Amino acid sequence: MSDAPAGAARITELRAAVDRLDQRIVELLAVRTRVVRELTAHKSDEAAVRSPDRVRQVLDRVAELAGRHGMPPEVAVATYRTLIEELTRMQLDMLADRRAAGTAPAAPAAPERR
Numbered sequence: 001m002s003d004a005p006a007g008a009a010r011i012t013e014l015r016a017a018v019d020r021l022d023q024r025i026v027e028l029l030a031v032r033t034r035v036v037r038e039l040t041a042h043k044s045d046e047a048a049v050r051s052p053d054r055v056r057q058v059l060d061r062v063a064e065l066a067g068r069h070g071m072p073p074e075v076a077v078a079t080y081r082t083l084i085e086e087l088t089r090m091q092l093d094m095l096a097d098r099r100a101a102g103t104a105p106a107a108p109a110a111p112e113r114r
């Protein structure tokens with residue numbers, strides 16, 4: 001007879017493995033977020049915050065890494081797209097705070113409307 005737990009017991013065991021992985025993933029995401037926060041201090045406008053070329057580069061790289069590790073690339077890309085969207089929002093808030101404090105250049109004036 002097999003020693004492997006079946007059904008509900010196996011689900012409990014695998015969920016515990018997922019919880020342990022989530023702990024490591026969030027620890028690493030927190031480190032990544034700290035690096036992005038530091039990087040933001042060197043950006044002085046919205047175009048630099050959004051940097052679409054860099055976003056494309058990160059997403060392409062993540063897709064490639066996922067494929068290499070047997071993960072569906074679209075799952076990794078969708079996850080990173082959400083992460084980068086939220087980090088972009090965070091960076092725009094940081095830039096706005098620095099502008100309000102007078103430590104970042106003011107936003108360019110909106111184009112005149114006729």
Ligand SMILES: O=C(O)C(=O)C[C@]1(C(=O)O)C=C[C@H](O)C=C1
Pocket residue numbers: 036039048049050051052054055058083084087088091
């Ligand atoms: O590389 C940057 O400039 C970042 O701000 C980091 C990051 C990312 O999370 O990878 C976030 C926002 C985009 O501007 C591009 C990339």
